[in-house]
Amino acid sequence: MIEWPHWMAIVVLAPLSGAVLTPIVSLRDRRIAPWFALATMTVTSVAALFLIMRVAQEGPFSYPLGAWTPPYGIELRFDEFSAAISVVCLVGSLAILCSVRYTEWLRELAKPRIPYYYALMLLNLGGMIGFMITGDLFNLFVFLEILSLSGYALVAVSGERTAEMAAFKYLLMGAISSLLVLFSVGIIFGITGSLNMVDVTTRLASVAADATMPAVLALGALTIGFMVKAAIFPVHVWLPDAHAIAPSPISAVLSGLVVKVGIIGMLRVYQIYYGSGILDLTVLNQVLLWLGAISIVMGAFFAIFQDDIKLMLAYSTISNIGYIVMGLGLSTNLSVIGGAVHVFNHALIKATLFLAAGAFIYRTGYRTLTDLRGIGRAMPLTSIALSIGAVSIVGIPPTAGFLCKWYIALGAFEADQPMFGFALIFGALFIFIYYIRMVNAFYFQEPIHKEVLRVEEAPLTMLGPILLLAALCLIMGILGRIPLTFIEPAALRMLAPLGG
Amino acid sequence: MEVVDIRPVLAPAISLVCAGLVFLQGSNAFWRRFWSLSAALVKLVVVLSMLPGSLQGIVYVYDFVEFTPGIGLAFRADALGMFFAAVSSTLWLLTTIYAIGYMKGAEHRVRFFGFFALCVSTTVGIAFAENLLTLFLFYEMLTICTYPLVIHDETPEALRAGRKYLIYTLTGGAFVLVASVIVFDASGTLSLGQPGILTQEMGMGTLTVIFLMLTVGFGVKAAIMPLQGWLPTAMVAPTPVSALLHAVAVVKAGVFGILRTIYNVFGVDLLAELGFTMPLAWLASFTIITASVIALFQDNFKRRLAYSTISQLSYIVLAASILTPFAATAAIAHIANQAFPKITMFFAAGAIAKKTGKKNIRELAGIGYKMPWTMGAFTVASLSFIGVPLTAGFITKWYMSLGALDAGEWWFVVVTAVSSILNAAYWLPIVYIAFFKAPPGTVMHVEEASPTLLVPILVCAVYVILLGATVEVPGMPFSLAEAAVNFVFGM
Amino acid sequence: MLEALWHNIDYVASVVLFCIGLYILIAKNNLIKKFLGLNIMETAVFAFIVTIGVIEGGDAPIMGHGAQAPFHSPIPHALVLTGIVVAVSTTALALSLIIRIYRQCGTIEADELREME
Secondary structure (H helix, E strand, O other): OOOOOOHHHHHHHHHHHHHHHHHHHOOOOOOHHHHHHHHHHHHHHHHHHHHHHHHHHHOOEEEEHHHOOOOOOOEEEEOHHHHHHHHHHHHHHHHHHHHHHHHHHOOOOOHHHHHHHHHHHHHHHHHHHHHHHEOEHHHHHHHHHHHHHHHHHHHHHOOOOOHHHHHHHHHHHHHHHHHHHHHHHHHHHHHHOOOEHHHHHHHHHHHHHHHHHHHHHHHHHHHHHHHHHHOOOOOOOOHHHHHHHOOHHHHHHHHHHHHHHHHHHHHHHHHHHHHHOOOOOHHHHHHHHHHHHHHHHHHHHHHHOOOEHHHHHHHHHHHHHHHHHHHHHHOOHHHHHHHHHHHHHHHHHHHHHHHHHHHHHHHHOOOEOOOOOOHHHHOHHHHHHHHHHHHHHHOOOOOHHHHHHHHHHHHHHHOOOHHHHHHHHHHHHHHHHHHHHHHHHHHOOOOOOHHHHHOOOOOHHHHHHHHHHHHHHHHHHHOOHHHHHHHHHHHHHHHOOOOO | OEEEOOHHHHHHHHHHHHHHHHHHHOOOHHHHHHHHHHHHHHHHHHHHHOHHHHHOOOEEEEEEEEEEOOEEEEEEEOHHHHHHHHHHHHHHHHHHHHHHHHOOOOOOHHHHHHHHHHHHHHHHHHHOEOEHHHHHHHHHHHHHHHHHHHOOOOOHHHHHHHHHHHHHHHHHHHHHHHHHHHHHHHHOOOEOOOOOOOOHHHOHHHHHHHHHHHHHHHHHHHOOOOOOOHHHHHHHOOHHHHHHHHHHHHHHHHHHHHHHHHHHHHOHHHHHHHOOHHHHHHHHHHHHHHHHHHHHOOOEHHHHHHHHHHHHHHHHHHHHHHOOHHHHHHHHHHHHHHHHHHHHHHHHHHHHHHHHOOOEHHHHOOHHHHOHHHHHHHHHHHHHHHOOOOOHHHHHHHHHHHHHHHOOOOHHHHHHHHHHHHHHHHHHHHHHHHHHOOOOOOOOOOOOOOHHHHHHHHHHHHHHHHHHHOOOOOOOOHHHHHHHHHHHOOO | OHHHHHHOHHHHHHHHHHHHHHHHHHHOOEHHHHHHHHHHHHHHHHHHHHHHOEOOOOOOOOOOOOOOOOOEOHHHHHHHHHHHHHHHHHHHHHHHHHHHHHHHHOOOEHHHHHHHO
C-alpha cells in the first residue's frame, strides 16, 4: 500500500480537482461545500501520510508524471523537506473546519459564494502541496502561481473595508516576485538547457566556468522573488495588512503555510546551488543572516505596538520567518536544521494563534486587546490554547517553538557569530513581555465591555481544531526528535556539495 | 550510586496535579483546602521518603523526556537538591496552613491557591533538575507562576510591581538560556550531575561569558546588588506570598542556581584556578552590608524584612564563593537557616497586620502584650539573624568564618561580624518596642491571631532553635549538607 | 563592451522593457496604470524566455539530424504559453479587485485611497 507510486499524483490532483468540483457538488445545497472540501483534504492527508512513511523508510523518491522519464517529462520528487505537506494537510483541514461557522458569520461574504471560498482554499492548498513536491523548476513556478493567485483572492474575501486594498498590494508585490522567479527559471534553462532540478544541479556543475554571471543573476532573482513570498525585511510590507484583514481561518493558512512557500523555495534553490558547487554562497548567506536578524527585531518591535490582535500576530510572523532565514543564513548544520524544523512548528503555532484569535472575533466582534479584556474568563479553553501558542512562539521549552531557537542559537555559536545568538534569545524575551501583556489583558485586567464576559465558548467546529493544534504545539516540543530525524539527513545532504 | 526512581518527578508533579484540581474545584472552599493541604502533605512524605536513601549516598534519577539528542527534561535528587526540596516542601505545608487562615475572605482565592501550588511544584522542579535546561525551564515557570500572586490585589501599584518583577526576572532567565546554549556548545552536555562539566581548555573568554551570564541570570532572583530592585516592590503581594516566595521559593531558586553554577557547572577546582568567585564574594559582601544599612531606615515592616532578605541571601552567595568545604557547608545549610527565621518573621508581620492592621514598625509599641506568642517567635528569629548560639544563624556564621579563615580571607569574617551588629541594630528595636515601649497602663491582654496563623509561626520558631541546637533536625539533617559538600569537593 | 551589448541586443531589450514596466508600476498613481506596468514587465520576461529558445546550430528535437537550421527550441514556447495563461488570470483577478475598490471607495488613485485609510 505504502509503495503504491500513484499516491504522489493523488496528493496533488485531489485538492486541485476537489477545488473544481466543490462549487458543482454544492449547487443544490451550499452547506455541502465545507464537508466536501474536508473529504478532499482527508483523501489528500491519507496519501500524504503514505508518502511520508515511505520517505522515512527509503529516503527521497521520484514519480514521473504521465510516465515521461526525467529529465524530459515533469518529475515529482518527494524528499524530507516535502514532508512539510503534512502540516499543509493538517492546518488546511483544520482551517476548513473552522471556516464552517466563520464563513456563515462573515457578513460581506454573500451566502451563495461560500462554495467558491472553499474552492479557492483547496486550490491554495493544492498549489502548496504541488510546490513542495515538484522536481521541476517550471512546474515550481506554475504551482507558485496557483497558490499565489488563490491567496490574493482569499485575502479579498473578507469584505472588510480595506481588504481589497490589502489584496491588491499583496497582488502587486506577489506578481513581481513571481516574475522574478519566472525570469530566473528562464536564465537557468538558458545556461543548462534543462528544467529538472536534479538535472540542473549536475549540469550547472559542468557549465560553471563561463556561466557564473547568469547563474549569479538567477540566484539573486530567485532569492529576492522567494523573499517577497516569505515576507523578509525589506519586502515584507504586504504581509501585515493582508494577514490581519483576511478572515481568521485564511490568516492561519496564509501565515502558517503560504509564507513558508518562500522558505521552501529558497531551500530548493539552495539545494541546486550547493549541490552544483558553482558559486561560493558566503555573501548571500551574510545577506540572509542580516536580513533575518533585522526581520526578527523589526517584526517583534512592531508587534509590540499593535493593539489589534491579528495585526500583532501578523508582525510576529515576520519575526518568526526571520528566525528561519537566519538559520539558513548561518548555514551550519545545526542552524539549518533549526530553521527547517521551524517551518513545521511555526505553522502549527501560528495556526493555533490565528484560529484562537478568530474564535474571539467570531464570538465578540472585537479584535483589539483593549476591547477583549476579560475574555479569558468567558472563553477559558480558547484562551488557554492561545496562551499555549504564545508560550510556544516565544520558545519556552518544552513547546514546539523552543527547538528552532535552541538549534539556531547553537548554530550561531558554532559559526562563531555569537552576537546573533544573543540577539535571538533577547529578541524572544522582547516578544515574551508583549505576550504577557496579552495574557494580562485576557485574565487580569478589568473588562471594558461587560458583554465580553457573557459570550459563550467557541463552537465545537472551532474549538476542536484550536485545542488539537494547541496540544500539537506541546507534543511537537516534547517529541521534537521526530521531525528532527526527518530533517537532519536532508539538511546535511543539502549543505554537502555534490559527490561530497 | 544512582537509582532510577520516579519519585523526583512525582514530587513536582503532585503540586502540579494539586494546582489543576484547585483550578477545577476551587470555588468550593472545602475542596480547595482539602487538595492544597493533602497535596502539601503527600509531597512532604514523598520528599522525605527519599531522605534515608539520600543519606546513604543513593541518588535518585529519572530521565523524563528527551526532546532531541542531548537535551531534554531529566530529574535527579542528589544531596544538594534534596536539601532544598526538603526545606521548601516543609515550608509549603506550613505556609499552606497559614495561607488558609490569612486569605479567609479574600478575593480570587482559586487563582491564589492554584498558582501557589504551581510555584511550589516548580521550586521542587528546580531542586531536582538534572540539567541546565530543566533548571531554566522551571526557573522561568516559577517567574510566570509567581506573577499572578504578586499582582493579586490588582491595584495599579501591584500591577506596576508585577511588571517590574517580570522584566527583571525574565531578563535574568534569558541570560540563563544564552549561557546554557554556550555551555552546550562548549561541552556538549548540560548535565548538573557531575562536580563540574567545563574545563580550562574552553578558553578564558568563553568561560568568563558563561560565568557572567549565569551569575547575572540567577543573581536577579538571588537579589544580589545591583539586581535587587524588584524585591522590595514585590512586597505588595499578600503576606503568605511574600513569605514563601520571597523567603524561600523565588529567591532561593536564584541562590540555588548560583550554587549549581559554582559546584556543578564550573566545579570548585576550575573556579579556584580561574579566580572568578572573588569579585562575586566582594559583591556579596557589599550587598550584605548595604542592604542591612538600608533596612535600618525602613519603617514599613515588610520592607525592612525585604531588605533583610537581600542581605541574608548574599550570605549564601558569599559562602559559596569562598570555595572551601566549611564555607560550602555554611552556604548549603543557610538555605534552611535563613528560610525558617525569615518565614517566621514574615508570618509574624502578617499575623500582626491581619489582627491589628498595623504595617509600620513605630505603630507596634506594646504589641508584645497583645500577641506574646507571635512576638516571642519573632524574637527567636531575630536572635537567629544576629547569630546568637543555639539558633540557626549561628551555625552559618560559625562555618562560614571557619571557611573564610581556611581560605585565608579573614576580611569576610569581619563582614560577618559587621553584619551581625547591623542585624542587631535593626531587629532588636522591634523587639524592644514590642515589649518595653508599651504605652503606660498597658496590661497583658492576650489576643492572638487565629490558630491557623499562630501554629505555623510557632512551628517555624521551634525549627529555628532545632536547626541551631542539633544536627538531627527532622526532615533536614545536617549530614545531608555535608554529603553535598563531600560530593562537590570530591571528598 | 558595446559589442557585447549589441551581440545580446535581445536580452538588453527585454531588460529595458522590464525596467520601463517597473518604473510605471512604482511611479504611476492610478491602479490600472500600475497594473499595466506589471503587464509590460511580464511581456519583457516572456520575450526573454522566447529568445533563449533560439540556439544557433541547434538540432530540432523532433525532426532528427540533418534538418535545416534555424530551429527554435519548443520548450520555451511551452513555458511562455503557460506564463501567458498565468498572466491573464492575474490580470483578471487584479481588474476585478480594482472594480471592487472603485465601488467601495469611489476612486482608484493610490494617494486618495491612502488618505481614506
